[in-house]
Amino acid sequence: MAGKYKHFETSVIHEGYDAKDMLDSLTTPLFQTSTFTFETAEQGERRFAGDEAGFIYSRLGNPTVSVLEERIAALENGERGLAFGSGMAAVSAVLVALTKAHDHIVCSSGLYGCTFGLLAMMEEKYHITHDFSGMESTEKLRAIIKPETACIYVETPINPTMKLIDLEMVANVAKEFNVPVVVDNTFSSPYLQRPLDLGCDVVIHSATKYIGGHGDVVAGLAVGKKEFLDSVQMTTQKDIGGIISPFDAWLLIRGLKTLPIRLDRHCDNAEKIFVKLRNHPKVANVYYPDDEAHPDYLIREKQMKRGGGVISFEINGTKQDAQALLNALSFLKIAVSLGDAETLIEHPATMTHAVIPETSRLKMGITDQLIRLSVGLEAWEDIWHDLEQALDKM
Numbered sequence: 108m109a110g111k112y113k114h115f116e117t118s119v120i121h122e123g124y125d126a127k128d129m130l131d132s133l134t135t136p137l138f139q140t141s142t143f144t145f146e147t148a149e150q151g152e153r154r155f156a157g158d159e160a161g162f163i164y165s166r167l168g169n170p171t172v173s174v175l176e177e178r179i180a181a182l183e184n185g186e187r188g189l190a191f192g193s194g195m196a197a198v199s200a201v202l203v204a205l206t207k208a209h210d211h212i213v214c215s216s217g218l219y220g221c222t223f224g225l226l227a228m229m230e231e232k233y234h235i236t237h238d239f240s241g242m243e244s245t246e247k248l249r250a251i252i253k254p255e256t257a258c259i260y261v262e263t264p265i266n267p268t269m270k271l272i273d274l275e276m277v278a279n280v281a282k283e284f285n286v287p288v289v290v291d292n293t294f295s296s297p298y299l300q301r302p303l304d305l306g307c308d309v310v311i312h313s314a315t316k317y318i319g320g321h322g323d324v325v326a327g328l329a330v331g332k333k334e335f336l337d338s339v340q341m342t343t344q345k346d347i348g349g350i351i352s353p354f355d356a357w358l359l360i361r362g363l364k365t366l367p368i369r370l371d372r373h374c375d376n377a378e379k380i381f382v383k384l385r386n387h388p389k390v391a392n393v394y395y396p397d398d399e400a401h402p403d404y405l406i407r408e409k410q411m412k413r414g415g416g417v418i419s420f421e422i423n424g425t426k427q428d429a430q431a432l433l434n435a436l437s438f439l440k441i442a443v444s445l446g447d448a449e450t451l452i453e454h455p456a457t458m459t460h461a462v463i464p465e466t467s468r469l470k471m472g473i474t475d476q477l478i479r480l481s482v483g484l485e486a487w488e489d490i491w492h493d494l495e496q497a498l499d500k501m
């Protein structure tokens with residue numbers, strides 16, 4: 108671990124916070140303030156000049172937010188963390204900071220829908236082009252990198268098909284070309300996968316998902332080298348302004364304390380549900396990284412501690428059958444998002460991935476029969492009971 112503590116389970120609770128600095132408060136106080144007062148005009152001058160440490164205005168830094176940023180930096184084993192108002196605020200701040208007009212970005216073949224939208228916007232407005240790659244081999248990756256490639260942007264596991272990309276391989280190829288690698292680590296959280304340890308340069312999270320973990324906050328995080336994150340803070344974060352609210356940072360600090368415990372339970376439950384789904388006659392295919400039959404199982408063993416809490420599966424049937432399955436559930440919730448205590452189920456073709464043209468969508472493996480399940484923290488027997496009765500009805 109990069110921080111003060113040896114173990115992840117201790118860092119999630121203590122890193123970046125010392126009660127002595129905060130009137131002995133056990134938990135991190137919530138500094139719900141927009142601005143900070145200066146004792147004198149000269150002190151204000153020194154703070155703005157950077158000659159004196161201290162807070163100025165909450166878009167430029169806030170004590171509650173700072174605790175969260177230090178904590179996530181330690182958990183991802185990075186030098187510095189930055190918090191944002193949403194996962195997309197983090198993605199856009201990092202990508203805009205890394206690129207200029209006419210640059211090029213190499214992306215994994217599957218991307219979060221709005222990241223896909225952001226890339227399309229960057230192309231239209233600033234002629235920043237992008238190419239998708241399965242990144243299956245060093246040769247394939249080398250072949251797609253251009254002189255104007257400004258970064259490689261990777262999601263793994265890829266949502267919702269659960270294909271994996273070998274991050275160490277990508278980082279090694281990227282070094283040959285001196286190109287930074289950015290990884291959206293939302294699906295794994297730092298408990299299951301730490302891309303910076305594998306040689307990647309920047310990690311991004313939609314903290315809305317496993318980091319918050321309770322479905323009550325939308326937020327984002329980025330971690331990497333201090334020099335780069337300082338530059339993001341002083342440019343795209345400060346001037347575009349997608350900052351996190353102190354209250355949302357406070358909720359994330361609270362959520363993070365149970366991250367390892369929650370993730371282990373998500374994984375335990377997902378492993379059980381995976382086996383049940385695989386053996387159900389109405390299920391055609393199940394996609395889960397912790398499956399010896401998964402084509403990328405060796406990558407899972409190499410870079411992920413466990414398989415995570417998300418499973419996708421294809422039913423034997425039609426789009427209408429997939430919708431009927433969702434409608435027949437009694438307590439499992441039909442909702443996008445993932446990583447919450449509640450099990451959430453969605454239909455990617457008509458929900459999270461509906462904006463992708465049908466031919467590209469099918470090429471990505473997102474059929475009308477595909478269903479994505481974010482396995483929650485309920486008793487796995489109850490989750491399965493509800494799924495099974497809905498499958499049987501279908």
Ligand SMILES: *Cc1c(COP(=O)(O)O)cnc(C)c1O
Pocket residue numbers: 193194195196219221262266291293294312313314315316325326327
């Ligand atoms: C949800 C999500 C995002 C976007 O995060 P928001 O917090 O909704 O802005 C980005 N990447 C992945 C993989 C996600 O699941």
